[in-house]
Amino acid sequence: MKILITSGGTREKIDAVRSIANHASGSLGKQIAEKFLAQGHQVTLVTTKTAVKPARQPNLCLAEITDVSSLIQTLEPLVKTHDLLIHSMAVSDYTPVYMTDLDEVQQAENVTELLSRKNSQQKISSAADYQVLFLKKTAKVISLVKQWNPQIKLIGFKLLAGVSKDTLFAAARKSLINNQASYILANDLFEIKADSHHAFLIGHTEIHEAFTKSEIAQLIYEKGIQND
Known part of the structure; x- marks a missing residue:
């Protein structure tokens, strides 16, 4: 399979020396990419200069972006040529x-x-x-994916902070439907620690719980290669 993954966080320019950025490190995207690479899949990782990345290897292609505009410009042609998009990047609102x-x-x-x-x-x-x-x-990048390629399988991410599980699940399901995704990884910022990452992979008829980045990467790998 040809796997497309976004990771890290976009940065929006104020002037030549200042910008607005988020704290996304790309560490989860890196683990997800490594999981697919270990199984012999071809991976294109769209990420940022400062995000952590897998070691360079034959099946890995890296594409660096900065802001939402460059993300859209880079992502559109790639979406049209890949089988699966895992959109874990923290995109500036x-x-x-x-x-x-x-x-x-x-x-x-x-x-x-x-x-x-x-x-x-x-x-x-x-x-x-x-x-x-x-x-x-800014434009909601995830909402453009199925316009670019209706056939691509899409796994998106929804991050909220300090909300109830019902609120988190409702937001994830809304994104699932609105963006025609196969799954949405729902997580709360307050449940992401240095040694743990509590999240739920929500599909149209199923919910899977994970407690670490490694477990999340394994879940996304299993559901990503599975036929819908």
């Missing part, structure tokens, strides 16, 4: 539009007019005590 000092915001007659402006400086001045950063929602 918002991207910077304009950053300015608080005085400009307070003086603006129409704050929404500021959304049409762009920062021209390579490095935005840090002279002001307070800055306001306007953010714009």
Whole structure:
């Protein structure tokens, strides 16, 4: 099988020296990739420069991205040529539009007019005590996958923080249906520790529980190669 995996976390640029990023390390994606590689599958790993990665080997192809825009540009042609996508990357929900000092915001007659402006400086001045950063929602990459390739098998991820199991499961099932996925890996940030990772692999008719990254990788491997 030709396996496509995303891992790590995207980074959205504010200016030439600043960006908004998340804390995703890519460690789970790395273990999942290693599981498929160990069984002789061809793996393409779409990841970031700072994410951890498997050792280079003949069946592994690495593609590095930075932000959501580059992820979409890189992912679309790959989705069209692979059998299975495991979308474990932490994708930024918002991207910077304009950053300015608080005085400009307070003086603006129409704050929404500021959304049409762009920062021209390579490095935005840090002279002001307070800055306001306007953010714009990014595209939901997982929602594009089946548009690019209706035949690809999709395993997505849903991460929430400090919620009930019912809330977590409901969010996972919504993603499962909306994105036409085969499975969604549902996990709570508060249940991810250095030596443990509690998660649930949720399908349309089944739920599987795991307690470590190794168990998650094994579950995803087993369900990924299984015929639906």
